[in-house]
Amino acid sequence: MKKNEVELQQDLQIVEDIRRDLNEKFLAAKEIASKRESDCRKLKMERNNLRKRADGLSKEMKMLRICRSAEAALEIENLKIEIKRLTRENSDLEEQVEVTKSEKRDALAKLEATCLAHQQSVVSYQQSPNKKSSGARVPEQRIEELESVVFSMTEYLNAKEMQIETLKQVNRALVEDMDEVVDDTVCV
Numbered sequence: 001m002k003k004n005e006v007e008l009q010q011d012l013q014i015v016e017d018i019r020r021d022l023n024e025k026f027l028a029a030k031e032i033a034s035k036r037e038s039d040c041r042k043l044k045m046e047r048n049n050l051r052k053r054a055d056g057l058s059k060e061m062k063m064l065r066i067c068r069s070a071e072a073a074l075e076i077e078n079l080k081i082e083i084k085r086l087t088r089e090n091s092d093l094e095e096q097v098e099v100t101k102s103e104k105r106d107a108l109a110k111l112e113a114t115c116l117a118h119q120q121s122v123v124s125y126q127q128s129p130n131k132k133s134s135g136a137r138v139p140e141q142r143i144e145e146l147e148s149v150v151f152s153m154t155e156y157l158n159a160k161e162m163q164i165e166t167l168k169q170v171n172r173a174l175v176e177d178m179d180e181v182v183d184d185t186v187c188v
Contacts, residue, residue, distance in 0.1 A: 083181050090174045097167045104160045111153040118146040 121142055 079181050083178060086174050086178045093167050093171045097164060100160055100164050107153055107157050114146060114149050
């Protein structure tokens with residue numbers, strides 16, 4: 001019995017050591033599980049925060065796309081309006097150029113007729129056989145009048161030429177502006 005008792009005490013001691021060892025392992029495993037559970041909770045919280053942030057960024061990106069689309073559409077509409085305005089101005093200027101060219105042609109025709117009349121009066125005066133002093137004054141006055149008309153017609157023609165040149169420059173500038181607007185519209 002004593003032998004049995006000693007064996008049983010030894011067995012009890014072994015079992016007690018195993019129990020302590022298992023208890024230590026259990027506590028260590030429990031501590032590790034607790035840490036893992038805490039880490040898991042932290043990761044879940046971080047995941048949820050990242051999801052919320054991603055949703056917020058997604059909504060913000062949608063709003064930016066919508067705003068950019070609206071801004072682009074508004075800018076395109078403004079550019080279309082500007083193109084129409086420039087086209088109207090261009091047409092008006094082309095009409096003015098045509099009217100000015102027509103006036104220039106008329107003025108040149110009048111100037112040519114006046115020059116021809118002047119030359120004919122000078123020739124007829126020089127060919128007339130009776131050059132009396134009173135008769136000579138009338139043609140001289142007529143010559144002075146005609147020269148005055150020729151001078152004013154020449155000034156008028158010069159002014160019209162300057163006006164045509166100015167309209168051409170404005171027209172070129174408008175065409176360049178329209179090209180820029182079209183290029184900007186194409187780029188958008």
